[in-house]
Every structure is written in structure tokens, then in C-alpha cells.
Amino acid sequence: MRMKEDAMKNGQLKPGYNIQFGVDAEYIVWISAGPQPTDTTTLIPFLDSIKSRLKYTYRNIVADSGYESEENYVYLDENGQLAFIKPSNYEISKTRKYKTDISRKENMSYDKENDFYICSSGKKLVATGIKFSKSKTGYRSEKTCYTCEDCTQCPIKSKCIKGNSKKPLEERTKHLEVSKLFQQKREAAITRILSDEGKELRMNRSIQSEGAFGEIKQDMGFRRFLCKGKKNILAECILLGLAHNVNKLHNKIQSERCSTYLHPLKTA
Ligand code: SF4
Structure with missing residues (x-):
């Protein structure tokens, strides 16, 4: 079909x-x-x-x-x-721009056994919580939140932390939200x-x-x-x-x- x-x-x-x-x-x-x-x-x-x-x-x-x-x-x-x-x-994941985008979890290494990511600066992003959300159709998904252990002195921070925020970049810390189930199915x-x-x-x-x-x-x-x-x-x-x-x-x-x-x- x-x-x-x-x-x-x-x-x-x-x-x-x-x-x-x-x-x-x-x-x-x-x-x-x-x-x-x-x-x-x-x-x-x-x-x-x-x-x-x-x-x-x-x-x-x-x-x-x-x-x-x-x-x-x-x-x-x-x-x-x-x-x-x-x-x-x-399709986009095959492009050079995507592959060199350090903000993406896909370009970080993941330690499955201990459940953490390692970013381009060699820092750990550890699991800090679980977030539940409901779609318009009523589907409930679970996402694991990861937070970087230390982003303070990172020289590539502006390339890694994107999106609008009221906080200045110096005060921001990298977060990721990952649905493990979706990752696995994908x-x-x-x-x-x-x-x-x-x-x-x-x-x-x-x-x-x-x-x-x-x-x-x-x-x-x-x-x-x-x-x-x-x-x-x-x-x-x-x-x-x-x-x-x-x-x-x-x-x-x-x-x-x-x-x-x-x-x-x-x-x-
Ligand atoms: S901003 Fe944080 S997560 Fe991103 S590369 Fe720097 S230390 Fe790693």
C-alpha cells in the first residue's frame, strides 16, 4: 500500500x-x-x-x-x-550545512549505556528530566531533557545555542529534548x-x-x-x-x- x-x-x-x-x-x-x-x-x-x-x-x-x-x-x-x-x-540530513551544524544532537556522540550526549566542545549533556506533551490528535509523547554540564566558557556557543531567548547568550546553557521512542522508530x-x-x-x-x-x-x-x-x-x-x-x-x-x-x- x-x-x-x-x-x-x-x-x-x-x-x-x-x-x-x-x-x-x-x-x-x-x-x-x-x-x-x-x-x-x-x-x-x-x-x-x-x-x-x-x-x-x-x-x-x-x-x-x-x-x-x-x-x-x-x-x-x-x-x-x-x-x-x-x-x-x-534529504536535509545529507547536506553539508546539516552535517556541520554543531547545535544538532545528530552531530553529537551519544553514550547509550549511560544516557548522555557529548557536544563539539567535549562536554556532557546529561538527562535532567522528562517532559510529556500531547498532540492535537491526543497522542501523548515523552521526551527526555538533556542539559549541558558547563557551557560558560565555550568559544563556539553562538553556533551551538540558537533560537530567541530573553537571556543573553553568555547566561544560556544548551538543552536538548529527545523522544527516545521516536529516535528508535526512525x-x-x-x-x-x-x-x-x-x-x-x-x-x-x-x-x-x-x-x-x-x-x-x-x-x-x-x-x-x-x-x-x-x-x-x-x-x-x-x-x-x-x-x-x-x-x-x-x-x-x-x-x-x-x-x-x-x-x-x-x-x-
Ligand atoms: S554551548 Fe555547551 S553544548 Fe554547545 S558546544 Fe558549547 S559547551 Fe557544548
Whole structure:
């Protein structure tokens, strides 16, 4: 199951609905339409609605970085599904600017056994507390707070401590807030997406899910909904999905690809 979103217009100039497609073997198999401005919170309701109607479960959930959240990772784990979700910082984390940013915990070394970070000045950032927070969806996350043992004479402080504060920089101390659970889930997701299976699934997400929107918008010339209201929009999307699937079936019959689920990963 590969997910892809698009904001489609509802007759006004601004995008009106967040449309989600679940794509399997190039066919659109599930659709949702909602008001959410971002994709993160659409994943769980989308998968819940599939679960309520289908007798089987999709094991592999492939989605782009807009769907990454601790809540989504936890949901997938609890439902026996595997997240092939690209971390939201995946692309930026490869840049030189990111890799040389000493303020980031990713560029500090971490002692897992004793639970502390070591910064660029060789100081320890030790765990000083736990912070709980609740998301808009009601998900409760736990973050460990780390504080540097001594930032007073640090010559690179201005590069390390960022953000606005009423306190002058000289008086500030470096703090970090880390969700260990999120870190752990993200690391597992990275391992999965970098595996051969992960690469193949991600390539197919790109081709199949992006392709479904591309075909509807470009090839079928769909630019605006004819109706208004979520229920009607969803009905329109379902008709579009059916039309797409008929076209897809025709193309697959013509090219003798009816039993093909995934485009194979090309190896050099
Ligand atoms: S400001 Fe503190 S945490 Fe940052 S490099 Fe200096 S000593 Fe380390």
C-alpha cells in the first residue's frame, strides 16, 4: 500500500481538500478526502477506515516524509504493519550545512549505556528530566531533557545555542529534548527504507502513487471538483479512481502486466 496526497481545488482558487490515495499494484484501492492542511494526521484515519472495511491488512505501508510522526510509527507497530516512511529530515540530513551544524544532537556522540550526549566542545549533556506533551490528535509523547554540564566558557556557543531567548547568550546553557521512542522508530524505518525491499517499495511509491495523481490530473485533465462538500468530493474522487483503474487495467492487459504488482528495481 503506497500513499500519496494531493490538494485538489474545489472550484476556488485555493486548494480545498486534502485527497489521499492508497495505491496497490498501480490501482487506486482506497481514497479519503479531508480538510487537513498537512498529511501527518491523515495516515491513521486512512488506515483505520481500511481496517474497518477489509478482511486483510496491508503489511507494508509506504509513504513520503510528510507522513512521519512518532504517533504514526507507533500505530503501525501496534497494528503489525511496517513503516517504509522516509524521515522528514532525510534529504536535509545529507547536506553539508546539516552535517556541520554543531547545535544538532545528530552531530553529537551519544553514550547509550549511560544516557548522555557529548557536544563539539567535549562536554556532557546529561538527562535532567522528562517532559510529556500531547498532540492535537491526543497522542501523548515523552521526551527526555538533556542539559549541558558547563557551557560558560565555550568559544563556539553562538553556533551551538540558537533560537530567541530573553537571556543573553553568555547566561544560556544548551538543552536538548529527545523522544527516545521516536529516535528508535526512525532508526528502524531508515534501516527498512535503505534495504533492497525498501528501495523497491519507495521507487514504486513514486511511480505508482505519484503516477495515479499525474494520470488523473494530466492525462484525464481533471483540475477542479464539480461538487462542493466533503461527501460529494469523495464521491467524485471515487469515480475518478474507478476511471483510473479501468484505464490501468486496460493498459496492463495490453502490456501483459496483469500479474505485476511492483516495477522491479533497476540495478546498475
Ligand atoms: S554551548 Fe555547551 S553544548 Fe554547545 S558546544 Fe558549547 S559547551 Fe557544548
